[in-house]
Amino acid sequence: MPSTVKVTAKPVTCTSFDTVLLKVGVKMPTALAANRTTSRIVARGPSLIPFPIVRTSPASPRRVETPNRCPGGIRRACACIVHVGRSGKDLASALSVNRNCRPGMEVVVLGAKGSIGGAVVRRARFAGHRVRAVVRPSAGADRFPAGTEVVHADLQSRESVVEAARGADVVVHAANVPYPEWPRLVPALAENALAAAEAAGAILAFPGNVYVYGHPRSRPVLEDHPREPNTQKGKVRLHVEQMFLQAHRDGRVRLVLPRYPDFYGPGIMHEIFRPIFEGAVHGQPCRWPLDADAPHEFVLIDDAAEAMLKLVATPAAHGRAVHVPGPHPITPREFIRLVYASVGRREPTIRVFGRRTFRFVGLFNRLARSAYEMAYLFDDPVLLDGSLYRSLTGTPHPQTPYEEGVRRTMDWFRSHRTTS
Structure with missing residues (x-):
C-alpha cells in the first residue's frame, strides 16, 4: 500500500523528461508536466488549481492528501496518487478521453434522457464525478451508468428544478422538447435551469447549435460570425443564449457554451x-x-x-x-x-x-x-x-x-x- 504523506510545497527538481501522473481513485488519471525546478505542477489541461508536489519514485508511489474543498468552492477528492516517471509516452495508454475535467465534481444533468444529456452523464461518471441525472417523472432509469443518482423532477417547475440541482458544481441544461413546443417551452426551461445554477452557485453548461447564425456568410464560420437567425427556432435559441450570456456578465453564473x-x-x-x-x-x-x-x-x-x-x-x-x-x-x-x-x-x-x-x-x-x-x-x-x-x-x-x-x-x- 502507498504510504501517506502531507502535501509539501518544497521545491522539487525535475528533469525535462519527468512526468507527474496524478490519479484520482483508480478511474481518472491526468497527465501533468512539471517545470525543471518548481513547487507547483503546471497543468496542461484539466487541473485549474496548481498542486504542490512531492518527490517519489515509480516503484514506490506515495499518497498525497489534498483538501476536500478547493478555492472557488469546488469539491475535490481527498486523496491522489502521485508519482514521477521518466517517460510521458509510457503513460499515454493510461489516459482516458475524460482526462479533461476536474475529478470529484457534482454534475447535475437536466434532461438526462436526451442525447447530449445522456452522453454527459456517461462521460462524467466515467471520469469519476458524482452525477445526478434529472429526468421527467415518466422517464426510466435503466440506461444510466452504475452509481448515477436519478432524480425525477418537473422541469417546467422552477422550484422542482432548483431543488433537484441543490449542491451542484455544474448544471448541464440538456432538456429539450419537440420542435412544435419550442416557442412556448424552450425559454421557460432555460429560465428554470438558470435559476437552478444560480441558486447552487454552479457553472451552467448549455449545448449551443448553429441555428443562431442563420445563413452562413463564410465557411468555416468563426465565433464572431453575426448571429442573425432567419427562423423562429433560431430566434428562440438566440434569446436563450443572450439570457445566459447576460447572466454570466452580471456574475449570476459562470456559463459554458459549446456550439x-x-x-x-x-x-x-x-x-x-x-x-x-x-x-x-x-x-x-x-x-x-x-x-x-x-x-x-x-x-x-x-x-x-x-x-x-x-x-x-x-x-x-x-x-x-x-x-x-x-x-x-x-x-x-x-x-x-x-x-x-x-x-x-x-x-x-x-x-x-x-x-x-x-x-x-x-x-x-x-x-x-x-x-x-x-x-x-x-x-x-x-x-x-x-x-x-x-x-x-x-x-x-x-x-x-x-x-x-x-x-x-x-x-x-x-x-x-x-x-x-
Missing part, C-alpha cells in the same frame, strides 16, 4: 438518421433532404460531451461560445456510404427529396411542418471553425473519425433496434 453541428452516435435515431441505418441493415434504399453532396458536418455525441466537460474545466472558455466541430466536413453521401459499409453493403441508393416534398409531408405531420424552416441547413450548411477551442484549451477538439463513430452507432443500433 455544435448535428449530433450523431449511439442513441440518436431521429427522422433523418433512422432510415439510413435501417436501410443499411436491410439492404434497402434510404432518403436524404435536399442535397446529398453539399459539405456537411456531424459530431459524435460522446465527443460533444467530452468537449463540454473540457470547457467546464477551462475558465478562459467561460462566458463565450466555443465551436466544437466534427472531424472534418463530409457530404451526406459519403457519410451514408460509411453507414452501409459498416455492415458490408456496397454503394447505397439515396433518394433525395426536395422542398416541395418536405412541405407536402408537413401538411399531414406537425413535426415535419415545424422542421421545414430549418431545411436551408441541408443545402446551405454551416461549417464550424474549431481553432478557438484549441487556443483556449491547448488541445484539439475531440474528433473521433467518422468510420469509428459510424461503427459504434451501428453496433448500438443493431442491439437496440427492436426496442428503440
Whole structure:
C-alpha cells in the first residue's frame, strides 16, 4: 500500500523528461508536466488549481492528501496518487478521453434522457464525478451508468428544478422538447435551469447549435460570425443564449457554451438518421433532404460531451461560445456510404427529396411542418471553425473519425433496434 504523506510545497527538481501522473481513485488519471525546478505542477489541461508536489519514485508511489474543498468552492477528492516517471509516452495508454475535467465534481444533468444529456452523464461518471441525472417523472432509469443518482423532477417547475440541482458544481441544461413546443417551452426551461445554477452557485453548461447564425456568410464560420437567425427556432435559441450570456456578465453564473453541428452516435435515431441505418441493415434504399453532396458536418455525441466537460474545466472558455466541430466536413453521401459499409453493403441508393416534398409531408405531420424552416441547413450548411477551442484549451477538439463513430452507432443500433 502507498504510504501517506502531507502535501509539501518544497521545491522539487525535475528533469525535462519527468512526468507527474496524478490519479484520482483508480478511474481518472491526468497527465501533468512539471517545470525543471518548481513547487507547483503546471497543468496542461484539466487541473485549474496548481498542486504542490512531492518527490517519489515509480516503484514506490506515495499518497498525497489534498483538501476536500478547493478555492472557488469546488469539491475535490481527498486523496491522489502521485508519482514521477521518466517517460510521458509510457503513460499515454493510461489516459482516458475524460482526462479533461476536474475529478470529484457534482454534475447535475437536466434532461438526462436526451442525447447530449445522456452522453454527459456517461462521460462524467466515467471520469469519476458524482452525477445526478434529472429526468421527467415518466422517464426510466435503466440506461444510466452504475452509481448515477436519478432524480425525477418537473422541469417546467422552477422550484422542482432548483431543488433537484441543490449542491451542484455544474448544471448541464440538456432538456429539450419537440420542435412544435419550442416557442412556448424552450425559454421557460432555460429560465428554470438558470435559476437552478444560480441558486447552487454552479457553472451552467448549455449545448449551443448553429441555428443562431442563420445563413452562413463564410465557411468555416468563426465565433464572431453575426448571429442573425432567419427562423423562429433560431430566434428562440438566440434569446436563450443572450439570457445566459447576460447572466454570466452580471456574475449570476459562470456559463459554458459549446456550439455544435448535428449530433450523431449511439442513441440518436431521429427522422433523418433512422432510415439510413435501417436501410443499411436491410439492404434497402434510404432518403436524404435536399442535397446529398453539399459539405456537411456531424459530431459524435460522446465527443460533444467530452468537449463540454473540457470547457467546464477551462475558465478562459467561460462566458463565450466555443465551436466544437466534427472531424472534418463530409457530404451526406459519403457519410451514408460509411453507414452501409459498416455492415458490408456496397454503394447505397439515396433518394433525395426536395422542398416541395418536405412541405407536402408537413401538411399531414406537425413535426415535419415545424422542421421545414430549418431545411436551408441541408443545402446551405454551416461549417464550424474549431481553432478557438484549441487556443483556449491547448488541445484539439475531440474528433473521433467518422468510420469509428459510424461503427459504434451501428453496433448500438443493431442491439437496440427492436426496442428503440
